Amino acid sequence: MEEFDFIQSIKPAYYRQSSVIKGIGDDAAILRHTNSDIIMTMDTMVENIHFNEKTAAPFYIGYRALAANISDIAAMGGKPVSYLVSVTVPDRWAPQELQEVYKGMKELAHAYQMDLIGGDTVSGDQLSLSITVLGIVDNGKARYRNTAKEHDIIFVTGTLGDSAYGLHLLLNEQAQEGSQYFINRHQMPTPRVSFINQSVPIERMALNDVSDGIANEANEIAASSHKGLLLDYDRIPYHELLAKYSPDNLYQWILSGGEDFELLGTVPLEDWDRLMDYANATGTMLTAIGTVVDDEKYNGKAWLRYQGDLKILDKSGYTHLKR
Ligand SMILES: Nc1ncnc2c1ncn2[C@@H]1O[C@H](COP(=O)(O)OP(=O)(O)O)[C@@H](O)[C@H]1O
Ligand SMILES: Cc1ncc(C[n+]2csc(CCOP(=O)(O)OP(=O)(O)O)c2C)c(N)n1
Ligand SMILES: [Mg+2]
Ligand SMILES: [Mg+2]
Ligand SMILES: [Mg+2]
Numbered sequence: 001m002e003e004f005d006f007i008q009s010i011k012p013a014y015y016r017q018s019s020v021i022k023g024i025g026d027d028a029a030i031l032r033h034t035n036s037d038i039i040m041t042m043d044t045m046v047e048n049i050h051f052n053e054k055t056a057a058p059f060y061i062g063y064r065a066l067a068a069n070i071s072d073i074a075a076m077g078g079k080p081v082s083y084l085v086s087v088t089v090p091d092r093w094a095p096q097e098l099q100e101v102y103k104g105m106k107e108l109a110h111a112y113q114m115d116l117i118g119g120d121t122v123s124g125d126q127l128s129l130s131i132t133v134l135g136i137v138d139n140g141k142a143r144y145r146n147t148a149k150e151h152d153i154i155f156v157t158g159t160l161g162d163s164a165y166g167l168h169l170l171l172n173e174q175a176q177e178g179s180q181y182f183i184n185r186h187q188m189p190t191p192r193v194s195f196i197n198q199s200v201p202i203e204r205m206a207l208n209d210v211s212d213g214i215a216n217e218a219n220e221i222a223a224s225s226h227k228g229l230l231l232d233y234d235r236i237p238y239h240e241l242l243a244k245y246s247p248d249n250l251y252q253w254i255l256s257g258g259e260d261f262e263l264l265g266t267v268p269l270e271d272w273d274r275l276m277d278y279a280n281a282t283g284t285m286l287t288a289i290g291t292v293v294d295d296e297k298y299n300g301k302a303w304l305r306y307q308g309d310l311k312i313l314d315k316s317g318y319t320h321l322k323r
Contacts, residue, residue, distance in 0.1 A: 001095045003121050010102050015115045017081050029117040031082065031134065037142060039135035041072040043211075047126040049320075055170045058097045060187040061129065062104030064259075068211065069133040070112065070191040071261040075209035077143035078135035079197055082115045085131050088124035101129065112193060141200065143265075148206040148225035150294035152266035155275070157192050158285050159239045160214060164257025165246060178241045189261040195286075196263070198278040205275075207265040212317035213256040217264045218302035219315045228298025229266075231290035231313065233306040255304075256316035266292050 001009065011024045022030040031038070045051060045065040056064065066083065073080045085105065089098060102116075109116065114133075166186030169179050191209075199205065206225060208217040214236070222229040238254050246253065267275050272288065279286035290305075304313040 006095070006098070006121055009099070010116065012116055015117070016113045017115055020082060020115055020117055023115060023117040024119075029082070029084065031117075033136060035139060036136035037139055039073055039076050039078040039137055039142065040132060041069055041076075041135070042130060042132045043068045043072065044128060044130040046128045054173070055167060056187060058100035059104040061127070062101035062106075063108055063188055064104075064186075065129045065131055066105040066108045066133070067189045067191050067261060068259070069131045070108070070114075070193060071189070071209040071211070073133055073135035074191050074193045074196045075143070075207045075263060076135065076137065077141060077196055077200075077205070077207065078137035079193065080112050080114050080133050080135045082117045083109065083131055083133045084117060085119035085129060086122075087119065087130075088122050088126065088128040090125055090127060091123065093127065101127075105131075138200070143196075143205050143207040144224075145206050145208050145221045146224035147204055148221050148227045148229070148266040148292045149204070149268070150227065150292055151269055152206070152292040153269055153272050153288045154218070154229055154231060154264070154266050154290035154292060155286055155288050156210070156214065156237065156262055156264050157195060157279070158190075158260065158262040159237045159242075160210065160255075160260055160262065161238050161242055161250070161253030161257040162186070163189060163259040163261070164213075165242055165253050167259070176245070178245070181239070181241065186259065189259065191261055192263045192284060194282040195279055195284040198282050199275060202267060202271050202275060202278075205265050205267050207263055210258070210260045210262045210264055212258045214264050215255045215302065215313050216315050216317040218313060221264070221266065222302050223300050225266075225292075226299050228293040228295055228300070229290060229302040230293055230298065230310070231302060231304050233304055235287060235289045237285065237287040237289075255313070258317050
């Protein structure tokens with residue numbers, strides 16, 4: 001199938017969002033919005049960096065790549081509405097496999113009422129998916145990482161380390177009972193959109209999604225807010241099977257294991273009960289794991305209370321362009 005036919009084959013029959021004035025089929029897409037700020041994010045996933053033939057069948061390559069992007073929209077406090085996909089396709093890929101990648105994206109997109117509105121198709125040596133997601137948020141209501149304040153509660157959604165452990169199982173082909181849970185968490189992460197959209201009445205929240213492990217993400221909030229983020233190791237949530245199967249590496253999995261696409265955030269103490277109500281209403285696990293401090297000694301960094309000591313929690317996780 002050549003490029004034009006391929007594009008025709010993935011073109012949606014109709015658009016779910018009335019804001020799409022022009023979707024696929026012109027030089028660019030046009031969206032109409034009046035009372036909303038438009039959020040735009042882009043993340044790329046490349047063969048052998050973000051997935052390989054052991055870790056993801058084509059369907060999951062698409063699903064995960066879109067999930068990662070939607071997660072960034074959630075981390076801005078928004079609602080995803082549409083997406084564009086640039087795909088680089090090696091000659092060895094069968095048309096059917098490429099369709100599967102799009103099916104993976106479509107399944108997730110439909111769950112969020114999102115439309116595919118454009119993209120680009122080129123040939124190349126390795127499969128690469130670059131996705132741009134557009135989201136909306138009420139004017140002035142986006143959530144930024146530089147808004148943490150003293151006495152805020154630090155929270156995280158879900159359990160941490162699941163995806164990294166799932167990746168480890170896939171790469172080492174170590175399936176055991178309960179493995180499927182971790183593999184699912186790696187292949188089909190859940191962006192926390194419904195929780196975040198319920199939480200709109202809360203005036204202030206600093207947010208970051210966990211693509212690189214909370215050690216990294218906590219440092220990003222601390223640095224941009226010029227505050228200290230004090231995390232309690234003993235309160236960080238993890239799945240009981242992770243502790244059972246890999247007790248020696250638990251610390252690494254939960255602090256540096258990336259790609260959970262959970263949300264790490266801070267919220268004023270007085271809003272905590274309300275936030276927990278929103279979490280319960282959306283079936284989202286929510287855990288308080290620390291406190292924000294404003295003290296010259298701590299500011300700009302994340303700290304970890306671990307085995308009785310308070311120590312600097314260094315950035316960790318995956319870094320591209322390391323040479
Ligand atoms: N090649 C690039 N060109 C322009 N902006 C970039 C590029 N790479 C990353 N950014 C921007 O840098 C910021 C951090 O990117 P990244 O760490 O990938 O965010 P996230 O982890 O939330 O996906 C974002 O605002 C992103 O849009
Ligand atoms: C085959 C394979 N090896 C390693 C990883 C782990 N990995 C690759 S990139 C990455 C970090 C997150 O990706 P990045 O592109 O930095 O996401 P962003 O922070 O931009 O959202 C991790 C943990 C993987 N998913 N698959
Ligand atoms: Mg990115
Ligand atoms: Mg992010
Ligand atoms: Mg991201």
